[in-house]
Amino acid sequence: MEMEQQTTLAATLEDESAHAFDSTVARIWRVFWILLIVTLVEIALATVHYFTGMPPVLLRNVIFLSLTLVKAFYIVAEFMHLRHEVKNLILSIMIPLLLFIWFITAFLTDGNSWRVDRERRVTQTEQVSPAP
Amino acid sequence: MSTIASTQKVNWKGGVSPYNVSYGKLMMWFFLMSDAFTFGAFLISYGTTRLSASYWPDPNEVFDKAPFINAKLPLVFVSLMTFILIMSSVTMVLAVHAGHLRRRKEVAKWLSLTILGGILFLSCQAYEWTHLIEGGTTISHNMFGPIVDGHHTPGPAAFGAFFFTITGFHGGHVFSGVVINTIVLINVLKGTYDRRGHYEMVEKVGLYWHFVDLVWVFVFTCFYLL
Known part of the structure:
Protein backbone atom coordinates (compact mmCIF):
# COMPACT_ATOMS: atom_id res chain seq x y z
CA MET A 1 0.00 0.00 0.00
CA LYS A 87 10.28 43.78 -6.90
CA ASN A 88 13.26 45.00 -4.83
CA LEU A 89 15.70 43.56 -7.35
CA ILE A 90 13.79 44.86 -10.37
CA LEU A 91 13.72 48.39 -8.95
CA SER A 92 17.39 48.30 -7.88
CA ILE A 93 18.38 47.45 -11.46
CA MET A 94 15.92 49.62 -13.36
CA ILE A 95 15.95 52.90 -11.40
CA PRO A 96 19.67 53.69 -11.99
CA LEU A 97 19.10 53.07 -15.70
CA LEU A 98 16.68 56.02 -15.73
CA LEU A 99 19.86 58.18 -15.81
CA PHE A 100 20.04 57.23 -19.48
CA ILE A 101 17.05 59.48 -20.20
CA TRP A 102 19.03 62.56 -19.14
CA PHE A 103 22.23 61.18 -20.63
CA ILE A 104 20.72 60.66 -24.10
CA THR A 105 18.72 63.88 -24.15
CA ALA A 106 21.61 66.10 -23.05
CA PHE A 107 24.32 64.65 -25.27
CA LEU A 108 22.30 64.26 -28.46
CA THR A 109 21.02 67.83 -28.10
CA ASP A 110 24.61 68.97 -27.65
CA GLY A 111 25.78 67.13 -30.78
CA ASN A 112 22.91 68.50 -32.81
CA SER A 113 23.53 72.09 -31.68
CA TRP A 114 27.17 71.87 -32.84
CA ARG A 115 25.99 70.98 -36.33
CA VAL A 116 23.28 73.64 -36.43
CA ASP A 117 25.75 76.25 -35.18
CA ARG A 118 28.41 75.32 -37.74
CA GLU A 119 25.98 75.23 -40.64
CA ARG A 120 24.61 78.61 -39.61
CA ARG A 121 28.12 80.11 -39.56
CA VAL A 122 28.91 78.62 -42.99
CA THR A 123 25.77 80.22 -44.44
CA GLN A 124 26.66 83.57 -42.86
CA THR A 125 30.21 83.47 -44.24
CA GLU A 126 28.86 82.78 -47.71
CA GLN A 127 26.51 85.73 -47.39
CA VAL A 128 29.07 88.32 -46.21
CA SER A 129 31.94 87.37 -48.50
CA PRO A 130 30.80 86.50 -52.01
CA ALA A 131 33.24 84.54 -54.15
CA PRO A 132 35.64 86.78 -56.03
CA MET B 1 -1.25 43.70 1.08
CA SER B 2 -0.32 43.56 4.75
CA THR B 3 1.19 40.11 4.21
CA ILE B 4 3.48 41.47 1.51
CA ALA B 5 4.52 44.39 3.70
CA SER B 6 5.30 42.15 6.67
CA THR B 7 7.25 39.70 4.49
CA GLN B 8 9.33 42.58 3.18
CA LYS B 9 10.07 43.79 6.68
CA VAL B 10 11.25 40.32 7.64
CA ASN B 11 13.35 40.19 4.49
CA TRP B 12 15.26 43.33 5.40
CA LYS B 13 16.01 42.12 8.95
CA GLY B 14 18.86 39.96 7.81
CA GLY B 15 19.38 36.24 7.53
CA VAL B 16 17.77 36.06 4.09
CA SER B 17 18.44 37.90 0.87
CA PRO B 18 15.93 40.75 0.45
CA TYR B 19 16.45 40.30 -3.28
CA ASN B 20 15.71 36.57 -3.10
CA VAL B 21 18.85 35.83 -5.15
CA SER B 22 22.31 34.63 -4.16
CA TYR B 23 25.22 37.00 -3.64
CA GLY B 24 26.85 35.89 -6.88
CA LYS B 25 23.79 36.53 -9.01
CA LEU B 26 23.20 39.94 -7.43
CA MET B 27 26.80 40.95 -8.09
CA MET B 28 26.46 39.77 -11.68
CA TRP B 29 23.43 42.05 -12.04
CA PHE B 30 25.35 45.00 -10.62
CA PHE B 31 28.32 44.29 -12.89
CA LEU B 32 26.01 44.12 -15.90
CA MET B 33 24.42 47.42 -14.89
CA SER B 34 27.85 49.08 -14.83
CA ASP B 35 28.67 47.46 -18.17
CA ALA B 36 25.39 48.83 -19.54
CA PHE B 37 26.61 52.32 -18.65
CA THR B 38 29.94 51.66 -20.38
CA PHE B 39 28.23 50.60 -23.61
CA GLY B 40 25.66 53.35 -23.15
CA ALA B 41 28.45 55.94 -22.95
CA PHE B 42 30.06 54.54 -26.11
CA LEU B 43 26.83 54.54 -28.08
CA ILE B 44 25.74 57.97 -26.86
CA SER B 45 29.11 59.52 -27.75
CA TYR B 46 28.74 57.90 -31.18
CA GLY B 47 25.28 59.44 -31.48
CA THR B 48 26.56 62.85 -30.38
CA THR B 49 29.38 62.81 -32.93
CA ARG B 50 27.09 61.57 -35.66
CA LEU B 51 24.51 64.28 -35.00
CA SER B 52 27.24 66.93 -34.96
CA ALA B 53 28.45 65.89 -38.44
CA SER B 54 26.94 67.38 -41.59
CA TYR B 55 27.47 64.13 -43.46
CA TRP B 56 27.44 60.53 -42.25
CA PRO B 57 27.86 57.32 -44.33
CA ASP B 58 24.71 55.33 -45.13
CA PRO B 59 24.98 51.89 -43.47
CA ASN B 60 23.21 50.33 -46.45
CA GLU B 61 26.18 51.39 -48.62
CA VAL B 62 28.87 50.42 -46.11
CA PHE B 63 27.62 47.00 -45.01
CA ASP B 64 26.46 45.54 -48.30
CA LYS B 65 28.64 42.47 -48.73
CA ALA B 66 28.20 38.86 -47.72
CA PRO B 67 30.78 36.08 -48.11
CA PHE B 68 30.63 33.94 -51.29
CA ILE B 69 28.05 36.25 -52.86
CA ASN B 70 29.23 38.77 -55.41
CA ALA B 71 26.31 41.16 -55.24
CA LYS B 72 25.17 44.19 -53.27
CA LEU B 73 23.19 42.84 -50.35
CA PRO B 74 22.54 45.54 -47.75
CA LEU B 75 22.10 44.19 -44.22
CA VAL B 76 21.87 40.51 -45.21
CA PHE B 77 25.10 39.42 -43.55
CA VAL B 78 24.58 41.38 -40.35
CA SER B 79 21.05 39.97 -40.13
CA LEU B 80 22.59 36.52 -40.16
CA MET B 81 24.93 37.58 -37.32
CA THR B 82 21.94 38.87 -35.36
CA PHE B 83 20.08 35.62 -35.91
CA ILE B 84 23.10 33.60 -34.70
CA LEU B 85 23.34 35.65 -31.51
CA ILE B 86 19.59 35.44 -30.75
CA MET B 87 19.75 31.69 -31.37
CA SER B 88 22.70 31.28 -29.00
CA SER B 89 20.76 33.23 -26.39
CA VAL B 90 17.90 30.75 -26.74
CA THR B 91 20.22 27.76 -26.31
CA MET B 92 21.64 29.50 -23.22
CA VAL B 93 18.18 29.83 -21.61
CA LEU B 94 17.55 26.19 -22.42
CA ALA B 95 20.86 25.30 -20.71
CA VAL B 96 19.86 27.32 -17.62
CA HIS B 97 16.47 25.59 -17.62
CA ALA B 98 18.05 22.14 -17.91
CA GLY B 99 20.29 23.19 -15.01
CA HIS B 100 17.26 23.87 -12.83
CA LEU B 101 16.12 20.32 -13.52
CA ARG B 102 19.72 19.15 -12.91
CA ARG B 103 19.93 17.29 -16.20
CA ARG B 104 23.67 17.26 -16.76
CA LYS B 105 23.67 15.92 -20.33
CA GLU B 106 21.12 18.45 -21.50
CA VAL B 107 23.02 21.33 -19.89
CA ALA B 108 26.16 20.16 -21.68
CA LYS B 109 24.32 19.91 -25.00
CA TRP B 110 22.75 23.38 -24.87
CA LEU B 111 25.90 24.99 -23.49
CA SER B 112 27.96 23.47 -26.31
CA LEU B 113 25.52 24.90 -28.86
CA THR B 114 25.78 28.30 -27.17
CA ILE B 115 29.57 28.20 -27.44
CA LEU B 116 29.25 27.20 -31.09
CA GLY B 117 26.95 30.17 -31.70
CA GLY B 118 29.47 32.50 -30.05
CA ILE B 119 32.30 31.18 -32.21
CA LEU B 120 30.17 31.52 -35.36
CA PHE B 121 29.33 35.10 -34.45
CA LEU B 122 33.00 35.94 -33.89
CA SER B 123 33.90 34.35 -37.23
CA CYS B 124 31.29 36.51 -38.96
CA GLN B 125 32.68 39.58 -37.26
CA ALA B 126 36.22 38.62 -38.32
CA TYR B 127 34.98 38.41 -41.93
CA GLU B 128 33.25 41.77 -41.69
CA TRP B 129 36.28 43.52 -40.17
CA THR B 130 38.62 41.97 -42.74
CA HIS B 131 36.34 43.06 -45.56
CA LEU B 132 36.17 46.63 -44.25
CA ILE B 133 39.89 46.92 -43.52
CA GLU B 134 40.78 45.55 -46.96
CA GLY B 135 38.45 48.17 -48.42
CA GLY B 136 40.54 50.86 -46.73
CA THR B 137 38.43 51.52 -43.64
CA THR B 138 40.51 52.09 -40.50
CA ILE B 139 40.01 53.92 -37.23
CA SER B 140 41.31 57.10 -38.87
CA HIS B 141 40.30 56.84 -42.51
CA ASN B 142 37.50 55.64 -44.76
CA MET B 143 36.17 56.30 -48.24
CA PHE B 144 32.49 56.52 -47.42
CA GLY B 145 32.21 60.26 -47.99
CA PRO B 146 29.83 61.86 -50.47
CA ILE B 147 30.39 60.95 -54.11
CA VAL B 148 31.88 63.97 -55.96
CA ASP B 149 32.09 63.80 -59.78
CA GLY B 150 31.63 60.03 -59.64
CA HIS B 151 34.51 59.55 -57.17
CA HIS B 152 34.33 58.41 -53.57
CA THR B 153 35.73 60.92 -51.11
CA PRO B 154 37.00 60.39 -47.55
CA GLY B 155 34.17 60.16 -45.03
CA PRO B 156 34.18 61.29 -41.40
CA ALA B 157 37.16 59.65 -39.64
CA ALA B 158 35.04 59.12 -36.53
CA PHE B 159 32.92 56.60 -38.43
CA GLY B 160 35.65 53.94 -38.44
CA ALA B 161 36.84 54.87 -34.97
CA PHE B 162 33.41 54.37 -33.43
CA PHE B 163 32.57 51.31 -35.50
CA PHE B 164 35.74 49.40 -34.67
CA THR B 165 35.79 50.50 -31.02
CA ILE B 166 32.20 49.60 -30.25
CA THR B 167 31.87 46.40 -32.28
CA GLY B 168 35.36 45.45 -31.05
CA PHE B 169 34.38 46.04 -27.43
CA HIS B 170 31.23 43.99 -28.00
CA GLY B 171 33.24 41.27 -29.78
CA GLY B 172 35.60 41.25 -26.80
CA HIS B 173 32.60 40.56 -24.59
CA VAL B 174 31.48 37.74 -26.87
CA PHE B 175 34.98 36.30 -26.81
CA SER B 176 35.23 36.36 -23.01
CA GLY B 177 31.70 34.91 -22.89
CA VAL B 178 32.84 32.00 -25.07
CA VAL B 179 35.86 31.44 -22.79
CA ILE B 180 33.77 31.54 -19.60
CA ASN B 181 31.09 29.31 -21.15
CA THR B 182 33.80 26.82 -22.07
CA ILE B 183 35.13 26.77 -18.50
CA VAL B 184 31.60 26.20 -17.18
CA LEU B 185 31.02 23.47 -19.79
CA ILE B 186 34.18 21.68 -18.60
CA ASN B 187 32.88 21.88 -15.02
CA VAL B 188 29.47 20.56 -16.13
CA LEU B 189 31.13 17.60 -17.84
CA LYS B 190 33.32 16.96 -14.79
CA GLY B 191 30.20 16.89 -12.61
CA THR B 192 31.35 19.82 -10.44
CA TYR B 193 27.83 21.28 -10.22
CA ASP B 194 26.26 17.91 -9.48
CA ARG B 195 28.58 17.63 -6.48
CA ARG B 196 27.80 21.24 -5.51
CA GLY B 197 24.09 20.40 -5.66
CA HIS B 198 23.06 23.23 -8.00
CA TYR B 199 23.76 24.66 -11.44
CA GLU B 200 23.77 28.30 -10.41
CA MET B 201 27.03 28.97 -12.22
CA VAL B 202 25.23 28.27 -15.50
CA GLU B 203 22.63 30.90 -14.53
CA LYS B 204 25.35 33.47 -13.83
CA VAL B 205 27.15 33.00 -17.15
CA GLY B 206 23.68 32.90 -18.72
CA LEU B 207 22.98 36.41 -17.41
CA TYR B 208 26.27 37.61 -18.90
CA TRP B 209 25.56 35.94 -22.23
CA HIS B 210 22.08 37.47 -22.52
CA PHE B 211 23.58 40.85 -21.72
CA VAL B 212 25.99 40.45 -24.63
CA ASP B 213 22.98 39.68 -26.83
CA LEU B 214 21.19 42.72 -25.42
CA VAL B 215 24.13 45.00 -26.26
CA TRP B 216 24.16 43.62 -29.80
CA VAL B 217 20.48 44.57 -30.18
CA PHE B 218 21.49 48.20 -29.54
CA VAL B 219 24.69 48.05 -31.61
CA PHE B 220 22.66 46.57 -34.49
CA THR B 221 20.16 49.42 -34.36
CA CYS B 222 22.72 52.20 -33.93
CA PHE B 223 25.22 51.10 -36.58
CA TYR B 224 23.24 49.15 -39.16
CA LEU B 225 19.69 50.46 -39.08
CA LEU B 226 19.75 54.17 -38.20
Whole structure:
Protein backbone atom coordinates (compact mmCIF):
# COMPACT_ATOMS: atom_id res chain seq x y z
CA MET A 1 0.00 0.00 0.00
CA GLU A 2 2.68 2.40 1.08
CA MET A 3 4.80 1.51 -1.90
CA GLU A 4 1.86 2.09 -4.18
CA GLN A 5 1.38 5.53 -2.71
CA GLN A 6 5.03 6.32 -3.19
CA THR A 7 4.86 5.22 -6.80
CA THR A 8 1.84 7.44 -7.37
CA LEU A 9 3.60 10.34 -5.69
CA ALA A 10 6.69 9.82 -7.82
CA ALA A 11 4.56 9.64 -10.94
CA THR A 12 2.76 12.86 -9.98
CA LEU A 13 6.07 14.64 -9.34
CA GLU A 14 7.40 13.48 -12.66
CA ASP A 15 4.24 14.68 -14.37
CA GLU A 16 4.49 18.07 -12.73
CA SER A 17 8.16 18.38 -13.60
CA ALA A 18 7.45 17.39 -17.20
CA HIS A 19 4.59 19.89 -17.29
CA ALA A 20 6.76 22.70 -15.87
CA PHE A 21 9.43 21.77 -18.37
CA ASP A 22 7.01 22.01 -21.28
CA SER A 23 5.51 25.37 -20.31
CA THR A 24 8.92 26.98 -19.64
CA VAL A 25 10.39 25.66 -22.86
CA ALA A 26 7.30 26.80 -24.75
CA ARG A 27 7.72 30.29 -23.28
CA ILE A 28 11.39 30.39 -24.27
CA TRP A 29 10.54 29.53 -27.86
CA ARG A 30 7.72 32.07 -27.88
CA VAL A 31 10.23 34.80 -26.93
CA PHE A 32 12.56 33.52 -29.64
CA TRP A 33 9.85 33.93 -32.27
CA ILE A 34 9.02 37.42 -31.02
CA LEU A 35 12.69 38.46 -31.24
CA LEU A 36 13.07 36.91 -34.68
CA ILE A 37 9.92 38.47 -36.10
CA VAL A 38 10.75 41.92 -34.70
CA THR A 39 14.24 41.68 -36.25
CA LEU A 40 12.75 40.64 -39.60
CA VAL A 41 10.33 43.57 -39.47
CA GLU A 42 13.29 45.90 -38.83
CA ILE A 43 15.19 44.50 -41.80
CA ALA A 44 12.10 44.71 -44.02
CA LEU A 45 11.57 48.33 -43.00
CA ALA A 46 15.24 49.14 -43.67
CA THR A 47 15.02 47.53 -47.13
CA VAL A 48 11.77 49.29 -48.04
CA HIS A 49 13.24 52.61 -46.92
CA TYR A 50 16.44 51.97 -48.88
CA PHE A 51 14.62 51.37 -52.15
CA THR A 52 11.64 53.72 -51.87
CA GLY A 53 12.68 56.37 -49.35
CA MET A 54 9.48 55.70 -47.41
CA PRO A 55 8.64 56.10 -44.56
CA PRO A 56 10.46 59.40 -43.83
CA VAL A 57 13.75 59.10 -41.91
CA LEU A 58 12.39 60.49 -38.66
CA LEU A 59 9.40 58.13 -38.56
CA ARG A 60 11.61 55.21 -39.61
CA ASN A 61 14.07 55.94 -36.80
CA VAL A 62 11.30 56.21 -34.21
CA ILE A 63 9.99 52.80 -35.32
CA PHE A 64 13.52 51.31 -35.20
CA LEU A 65 14.15 52.61 -31.68
CA SER A 66 10.75 51.43 -30.42
CA LEU A 67 11.29 47.95 -31.85
CA THR A 68 14.78 47.90 -30.26
CA LEU A 69 13.24 48.64 -26.88
CA VAL A 70 10.68 45.85 -27.44
CA LYS A 71 13.53 43.39 -28.07
CA ALA A 72 15.48 44.69 -25.07
CA PHE A 73 12.41 44.23 -22.88
CA TYR A 74 11.95 40.60 -23.88
CA ILE A 75 15.63 39.75 -23.45
CA VAL A 76 15.86 41.32 -19.99
CA ALA A 77 12.41 40.28 -18.76
CA GLU A 78 12.30 36.70 -20.03
CA PHE A 79 15.81 35.51 -20.93
CA MET A 80 17.46 37.26 -18.00
CA HIS A 81 14.42 36.37 -15.91
CA LEU A 82 14.20 39.83 -14.35
CA ARG A 83 10.41 39.92 -14.68
CA HIS A 84 10.14 36.94 -12.34
CA GLU A 85 12.47 38.31 -9.66
CA VAL A 86 11.28 40.14 -6.55
CA LYS A 87 10.28 43.78 -6.90
CA ASN A 88 13.26 45.00 -4.83
CA LEU A 89 15.70 43.56 -7.35
CA ILE A 90 13.79 44.86 -10.37
CA LEU A 91 13.72 48.39 -8.95
CA SER A 92 17.39 48.30 -7.88
CA ILE A 93 18.38 47.45 -11.46
CA MET A 94 15.92 49.62 -13.36
CA ILE A 95 15.95 52.90 -11.40
CA PRO A 96 19.67 53.69 -11.99
CA LEU A 97 19.10 53.07 -15.70
CA LEU A 98 16.68 56.02 -15.73
CA LEU A 99 19.86 58.18 -15.81
CA PHE A 100 20.04 57.23 -19.48
CA ILE A 101 17.05 59.48 -20.20
CA TRP A 102 19.03 62.56 -19.14
CA PHE A 103 22.23 61.18 -20.63
CA ILE A 104 20.72 60.66 -24.10
CA THR A 105 18.72 63.88 -24.15
CA ALA A 106 21.61 66.10 -23.05
CA PHE A 107 24.32 64.65 -25.27
CA LEU A 108 22.30 64.26 -28.46
CA THR A 109 21.02 67.83 -28.10
CA ASP A 110 24.61 68.97 -27.65
CA GLY A 111 25.78 67.13 -30.78
CA ASN A 112 22.91 68.50 -32.81
CA SER A 113 23.53 72.09 -31.68
CA TRP A 114 27.17 71.87 -32.84
CA ARG A 115 25.99 70.98 -36.33
CA VAL A 116 23.28 73.64 -36.43
CA ASP A 117 25.75 76.25 -35.18
CA ARG A 118 28.41 75.32 -37.74
CA GLU A 119 25.98 75.23 -40.64
CA ARG A 120 24.61 78.61 -39.61
CA ARG A 121 28.12 80.11 -39.56
CA VAL A 122 28.91 78.62 -42.99
CA THR A 123 25.77 80.22 -44.44
CA GLN A 124 26.66 83.57 -42.86
CA THR A 125 30.21 83.47 -44.24
CA GLU A 126 28.86 82.78 -47.71
CA GLN A 127 26.51 85.73 -47.39
CA VAL A 128 29.07 88.32 -46.21
CA SER A 129 31.94 87.37 -48.50
CA PRO A 130 30.80 86.50 -52.01
CA ALA A 131 33.24 84.54 -54.15
CA PRO A 132 35.64 86.78 -56.03
CA MET B 1 -1.25 43.70 1.08
CA SER B 2 -0.32 43.56 4.75
CA THR B 3 1.19 40.11 4.21
CA ILE B 4 3.48 41.47 1.51
CA ALA B 5 4.52 44.39 3.70
CA SER B 6 5.30 42.15 6.67
CA THR B 7 7.25 39.70 4.49
CA GLN B 8 9.33 42.58 3.18
CA LYS B 9 10.07 43.79 6.68
CA VAL B 10 11.25 40.32 7.64
CA ASN B 11 13.35 40.19 4.49
CA TRP B 12 15.26 43.33 5.40
CA LYS B 13 16.01 42.12 8.95
CA GLY B 14 18.86 39.96 7.81
CA GLY B 15 19.38 36.24 7.53
CA VAL B 16 17.77 36.06 4.09
CA SER B 17 18.44 37.90 0.87
CA PRO B 18 15.93 40.75 0.45
CA TYR B 19 16.45 40.30 -3.28
CA ASN B 20 15.71 36.57 -3.10
CA VAL B 21 18.85 35.83 -5.15
CA SER B 22 22.31 34.63 -4.16
CA TYR B 23 25.22 37.00 -3.64
CA GLY B 24 26.85 35.89 -6.88
CA LYS B 25 23.79 36.53 -9.01
CA LEU B 26 23.20 39.94 -7.43
CA MET B 27 26.80 40.95 -8.09
CA MET B 28 26.46 39.77 -11.68
CA TRP B 29 23.43 42.05 -12.04
CA PHE B 30 25.35 45.00 -10.62
CA PHE B 31 28.32 44.29 -12.89
CA LEU B 32 26.01 44.12 -15.90
CA MET B 33 24.42 47.42 -14.89
CA SER B 34 27.85 49.08 -14.83
CA ASP B 35 28.67 47.46 -18.17
CA ALA B 36 25.39 48.83 -19.54
CA PHE B 37 26.61 52.32 -18.65
CA THR B 38 29.94 51.66 -20.38
CA PHE B 39 28.23 50.60 -23.61
CA GLY B 40 25.66 53.35 -23.15
CA ALA B 41 28.45 55.94 -22.95
CA PHE B 42 30.06 54.54 -26.11
CA LEU B 43 26.83 54.54 -28.08
CA ILE B 44 25.74 57.97 -26.86
CA SER B 45 29.11 59.52 -27.75
CA TYR B 46 28.74 57.90 -31.18
CA GLY B 47 25.28 59.44 -31.48
CA THR B 48 26.56 62.85 -30.38
CA THR B 49 29.38 62.81 -32.93
CA ARG B 50 27.09 61.57 -35.66
CA LEU B 51 24.51 64.28 -35.00
CA SER B 52 27.24 66.93 -34.96
CA ALA B 53 28.45 65.89 -38.44
CA SER B 54 26.94 67.38 -41.59
CA TYR B 55 27.47 64.13 -43.46
CA TRP B 56 27.44 60.53 -42.25
CA PRO B 57 27.86 57.32 -44.33
CA ASP B 58 24.71 55.33 -45.13
CA PRO B 59 24.98 51.89 -43.47
CA ASN B 60 23.21 50.33 -46.45
CA GLU B 61 26.18 51.39 -48.62
CA VAL B 62 28.87 50.42 -46.11
CA PHE B 63 27.62 47.00 -45.01
CA ASP B 64 26.46 45.54 -48.30
CA LYS B 65 28.64 42.47 -48.73
CA ALA B 66 28.20 38.86 -47.72
CA PRO B 67 30.78 36.08 -48.11
CA PHE B 68 30.63 33.94 -51.29
CA ILE B 69 28.05 36.25 -52.86
CA ASN B 70 29.23 38.77 -55.41
CA ALA B 71 26.31 41.16 -55.24
CA LYS B 72 25.17 44.19 -53.27
CA LEU B 73 23.19 42.84 -50.35
CA PRO B 74 22.54 45.54 -47.75
CA LEU B 75 22.10 44.19 -44.22
CA VAL B 76 21.87 40.51 -45.21
CA PHE B 77 25.10 39.42 -43.55
CA VAL B 78 24.58 41.38 -40.35
CA SER B 79 21.05 39.97 -40.13
CA LEU B 80 22.59 36.52 -40.16
CA MET B 81 24.93 37.58 -37.32
CA THR B 82 21.94 38.87 -35.36
CA PHE B 83 20.08 35.62 -35.91
CA ILE B 84 23.10 33.60 -34.70
CA LEU B 85 23.34 35.65 -31.51
CA ILE B 86 19.59 35.44 -30.75
CA MET B 87 19.75 31.69 -31.37
CA SER B 88 22.70 31.28 -29.00
CA SER B 89 20.76 33.23 -26.39
CA VAL B 90 17.90 30.75 -26.74
CA THR B 91 20.22 27.76 -26.31
CA MET B 92 21.64 29.50 -23.22
CA VAL B 93 18.18 29.83 -21.61
CA LEU B 94 17.55 26.19 -22.42
CA ALA B 95 20.86 25.30 -20.71
CA VAL B 96 19.86 27.32 -17.62
CA HIS B 97 16.47 25.59 -17.62
CA ALA B 98 18.05 22.14 -17.91
CA GLY B 99 20.29 23.19 -15.01
CA HIS B 100 17.26 23.87 -12.83
CA LEU B 101 16.12 20.32 -13.52
CA ARG B 102 19.72 19.15 -12.91
CA ARG B 103 19.93 17.29 -16.20
CA ARG B 104 23.67 17.26 -16.76
CA LYS B 105 23.67 15.92 -20.33
CA GLU B 106 21.12 18.45 -21.50
CA VAL B 107 23.02 21.33 -19.89
CA ALA B 108 26.16 20.16 -21.68
CA LYS B 109 24.32 19.91 -25.00
CA TRP B 110 22.75 23.38 -24.87
CA LEU B 111 25.90 24.99 -23.49
CA SER B 112 27.96 23.47 -26.31
CA LEU B 113 25.52 24.90 -28.86
CA THR B 114 25.78 28.30 -27.17
CA ILE B 115 29.57 28.20 -27.44
CA LEU B 116 29.25 27.20 -31.09
CA GLY B 117 26.95 30.17 -31.70
CA GLY B 118 29.47 32.50 -30.05
CA ILE B 119 32.30 31.18 -32.21
CA LEU B 120 30.17 31.52 -35.36
CA PHE B 121 29.33 35.10 -34.45
CA LEU B 122 33.00 35.94 -33.89
CA SER B 123 33.90 34.35 -37.23
CA CYS B 124 31.29 36.51 -38.96
CA GLN B 125 32.68 39.58 -37.26
CA ALA B 126 36.22 38.62 -38.32
CA TYR B 127 34.98 38.41 -41.93
CA GLU B 128 33.25 41.77 -41.69
CA TRP B 129 36.28 43.52 -40.17
CA THR B 130 38.62 41.97 -42.74
CA HIS B 131 36.34 43.06 -45.56
CA LEU B 132 36.17 46.63 -44.25
CA ILE B 133 39.89 46.92 -43.52
CA GLU B 134 40.78 45.55 -46.96
CA GLY B 135 38.45 48.17 -48.42
CA GLY B 136 40.54 50.86 -46.73
CA THR B 137 38.43 51.52 -43.64
CA THR B 138 40.51 52.09 -40.50
CA ILE B 139 40.01 53.92 -37.23
CA SER B 140 41.31 57.10 -38.87
CA HIS B 141 40.30 56.84 -42.51
CA ASN B 142 37.50 55.64 -44.76
CA MET B 143 36.17 56.30 -48.24
CA PHE B 144 32.49 56.52 -47.42
CA GLY B 145 32.21 60.26 -47.99
CA PRO B 146 29.83 61.86 -50.47
CA ILE B 147 30.39 60.95 -54.11
CA VAL B 148 31.88 63.97 -55.96
CA ASP B 149 32.09 63.80 -59.78
CA GLY B 150 31.63 60.03 -59.64
CA HIS B 151 34.51 59.55 -57.17
CA HIS B 152 34.33 58.41 -53.57
CA THR B 153 35.73 60.92 -51.11
CA PRO B 154 37.00 60.39 -47.55
CA GLY B 155 34.17 60.16 -45.03
CA PRO B 156 34.18 61.29 -41.40
CA ALA B 157 37.16 59.65 -39.64
CA ALA B 158 35.04 59.12 -36.53
CA PHE B 159 32.92 56.60 -38.43
CA GLY B 160 35.65 53.94 -38.44
CA ALA B 161 36.84 54.87 -34.97
CA PHE B 162 33.41 54.37 -33.43
CA PHE B 163 32.57 51.31 -35.50
CA PHE B 164 35.74 49.40 -34.67
CA THR B 165 35.79 50.50 -31.02
CA ILE B 166 32.20 49.60 -30.25
CA THR B 167 31.87 46.40 -32.28
CA GLY B 168 35.36 45.45 -31.05
CA PHE B 169 34.38 46.04 -27.43
CA HIS B 170 31.23 43.99 -28.00
CA GLY B 171 33.24 41.27 -29.78
CA GLY B 172 35.60 41.25 -26.80
CA HIS B 173 32.60 40.56 -24.59
CA VAL B 174 31.48 37.74 -26.87
CA PHE B 175 34.98 36.30 -26.81
CA SER B 176 35.23 36.36 -23.01
CA GLY B 177 31.70 34.91 -22.89
CA VAL B 178 32.84 32.00 -25.07
CA VAL B 179 35.86 31.44 -22.79
CA ILE B 180 33.77 31.54 -19.60
CA ASN B 181 31.09 29.31 -21.15
CA THR B 182 33.80 26.82 -22.07
CA ILE B 183 35.13 26.77 -18.50
CA VAL B 184 31.60 26.20 -17.18
CA LEU B 185 31.02 23.47 -19.79
CA ILE B 186 34.18 21.68 -18.60
CA ASN B 187 32.88 21.88 -15.02
CA VAL B 188 29.47 20.56 -16.13
CA LEU B 189 31.13 17.60 -17.84
CA LYS B 190 33.32 16.96 -14.79
CA GLY B 191 30.20 16.89 -12.61
CA THR B 192 31.35 19.82 -10.44
CA TYR B 193 27.83 21.28 -10.22
CA ASP B 194 26.26 17.91 -9.48
CA ARG B 195 28.58 17.63 -6.48
CA ARG B 196 27.80 21.24 -5.51
CA GLY B 197 24.09 20.40 -5.66
CA HIS B 198 23.06 23.23 -8.00
CA TYR B 199 23.76 24.66 -11.44
CA GLU B 200 23.77 28.30 -10.41
CA MET B 201 27.03 28.97 -12.22
CA VAL B 202 25.23 28.27 -15.50
CA GLU B 203 22.63 30.90 -14.53
CA LYS B 204 25.35 33.47 -13.83
CA VAL B 205 27.15 33.00 -17.15
CA GLY B 206 23.68 32.90 -18.72
CA LEU B 207 22.98 36.41 -17.41
CA TYR B 208 26.27 37.61 -18.90
CA TRP B 209 25.56 35.94 -22.23
CA HIS B 210 22.08 37.47 -22.52
CA PHE B 211 23.58 40.85 -21.72
CA VAL B 212 25.99 40.45 -24.63
CA ASP B 213 22.98 39.68 -26.83
CA LEU B 214 21.19 42.72 -25.42
CA VAL B 215 24.13 45.00 -26.26
CA TRP B 216 24.16 43.62 -29.80
CA VAL B 217 20.48 44.57 -30.18
CA PHE B 218 21.49 48.20 -29.54
CA VAL B 219 24.69 48.05 -31.61
CA PHE B 220 22.66 46.57 -34.49
CA THR B 221 20.16 49.42 -34.36
CA CYS B 222 22.72 52.20 -33.93
CA PHE B 223 25.22 51.10 -36.58
CA TYR B 224 23.24 49.15 -39.16
CA LEU B 225 19.69 50.46 -39.08
CA LEU B 226 19.75 54.17 -38.20
